[in-house]
Amino acid sequence: MNKPVFGLILGGILGIFDGLTALFYPETVPLIVGIVIGSTVKGMIAGIAIGFFARKVHSIPLGVIFGLGVGLLLAYIVAAIPDPSLSRHYYLEIMVPGGIVGMIVGLATQKFQTQIKK
Amino acid sequence: MRQINDQVVARLRDACELPDLTGTKYQLVTRIAAGGMGTVYEVEDVELNRRVALKVLNIIDSENASSDAVGRIAEEARILARLEHPSIVPVHDVGMLRDGRPFYVMKLVRGLRLDEFRSKTNSLPILLRTFQKICDAVAFAHSHAVIHRDLKPENIMVGEFGEVLIMDWGIATTAGRAEKRGTIIGTPAYMSPEQARGDVEQLNQRSDVYSLGAILCFLLKEATAQRRSLRAIHQKAMAHDPIRRYPQASDLAADIANYLDGLPVSAYRENVFEGLWRWTTANRMAVILILTYLLIRTFFLFFFRH
Numbered sequence: 001m002n003k004p005v006f007g008l009i010l011g012g013i014l015g016i017f018d019g020l021t022a023l024f025y026p027e028t029v030p031l032i033v034g035i036v037i038g039s040t041v042k043g044m045i046a047g048i049a050i051g052f053f054a055r056k057v058h059s060i061p062l063g064v065i066f067g068l069g070v071g072l073l074l075a076y077i078v079a080a081i082p083d084p085s086l087s088r089h090y091y092l093e094i095m096v097p098g099g100i101v102g103m104i105v106g107l108a109t110q111k112f113q114t115q116i117k118k
Numbered sequence: 119m120r121q122i123n124d125q126v127v128a129r130l131r132d133a134c135e136l137p138d139l140t141g142t143k144y145q146l147v148t149r150i151a152a153g154g155m156g157t158v159y160e161v162e163d164v165e166l167n168r169r170v171a172l173k174v175l176n177i178i179d180s181e182n183a184s185s186d187a188v189g190r191i192a193e194e195a196r197i198l199a200r201l202e203h204p205s206i207v208p209v210h211d212v213g214m215l216r217d218g219r220p221f222y223v224m225k226l227v228r229g230l231r232l233d234e235f236r237s238k239t240n241s242l243p244i245l246l247r248t249f250q251k252i253c254d255a256v257a258f259a260h261s262h263a264v265i266h267r268d269l270k271p272e273n274i275m276v277g278e279f280g281e282v283l284i285m286d287w288g289i290a291t292t293a294g295r296a297e298k299r300g301t302i303i304g305t306p307a308y309m310s311p312e313q314a315r316g317d318v319e320q321l322n323q324r325s326d327v328y329s330l331g332a333i334l335c336f337l338l339k340e341a342t343a344q345r346r347s348l349r350a351i352h353q354k355a356m357a358h359d360p361i362r363r364y365p366q367a368s369d370l371a372a373d374i375a376n377y378l379d380g381l382p383v384s385a386y387r388e389n390v391f392e393g394l395w396r397w398t399t400a401n402r403m404a405v406i407l408i409l410t411y412l413l414i415r416t417f418f419l420f421f422f423r424h
Binding site: 025060093100101108 | 408
C-alpha cells in the first residue's frame, strides 16, 4: 500500500467517525446520512492529497502542517455550503476538528512507509 | 665511563623501532599507537599524496623469530581485506620492510575513540545508533566467518559525521580455525567467560556478542537503571551461558533498533501497562493530536450545543 492509498483509507475512516459526531447535536441528527457521506468524501479527498504530499516531501512537521491546511480548507468549503434546513453555518464545529483530523492523517502518512521500510 | 640514563635509552629504543620505509612509497609522519603485536604509524603515501596508517610488527616480536606474530599480522591484513564494509577499516597495501618486518597500510581514521566519544555524548538515541552501527559491522564480519575477539571501546573509532570504524583485528580469527587450548587473548573487562577461561573450542560469534553487550553496558552506564528493556538487552547479550545470548550480532542490533523505534524487544517480556506506555511514548504526537480532537469535540458538545 502506498502513501496516497493509505491517506485515502485513513482519511475516509476518520471522516466517517468525524461525521458520526453529528449525532450528538439534535438539530443535525435528521441529516446524519448526508453528513457522514460528505465527511467521508472530504476525509478521502484530504487523505489522498496529504498522501501525495507525503510521497513528495519527507518531513513530519511539514506533513502535519500540510494536513492542517488541507483539513481546514476542505472543512471550510463543507461548512460554507448553504443548507436551508440549518439555522446557521457551523464553521467552528466543522473546521477545528477537520483541521486536527488533517494533522492526524498528515502525521500518519509521513510515518507510514518509513516504518514499513525499517 | 658515562652511563646512559633511562630517558636516553627509551629514546634510542623508540628510534630503533621506527620503521625504515626506504624502498616503499611511504614517508613516516608520526607514531599513532602501539599495541601488543604491532605499532601503527601515520605515513604519507607519496604516490597518491595522502595520509594513511601503517601497521608494522614490533621489532621485539620479529627478532624473537615469532613466526606466529609474523603470520598473525599477515592474517590480520588478509582478514581486513576480506571485510569490505563502511565500518571496518580498509586495507590499501601490504609489504615487507628492509629489516624483514611485515607491514600493512590501511585508511587513516580520524575521530574519537568510543570511550572518548562516550564522555562527550549523553544523548541516548545517538549512543544507541552508534552501537547499532558497531553491531552491524560485527554482524558483517560474522557473516564472513570472522570473529574479532577484542571488541572494546578503545578499538572503535567514531568519525566526525557519526561514522563508526572497528579497528585492531590483530587477534581476530576465522570460525573453526584450530587454536591452542588455554590461550587467553583479549581484554578482561570485555571478554566472554569462555574466552577468559581460554576455552578456544567454545569461542564463536556469541563471544563477540558478549563483548558487544559489555560495550553497550559501558555506553549506557546509569541510563539502563531506569529502562528495563535496555537492561534486559545487555543482560541477554552478556549472559554467562553462550546459548542464552543473542545468536547473532544482527539480532542484538535488531533489538536496539526495536527499542529506538518504540517496538517491543525480544529480550524483555513487558506487561500490558508497559506496552501501552511504550506505545504512547513512541507515538506521542499522534496521542496528543487524538486527545486534542476528543477534547475539542467534547468541548463543542457541551458549549456549542443548540
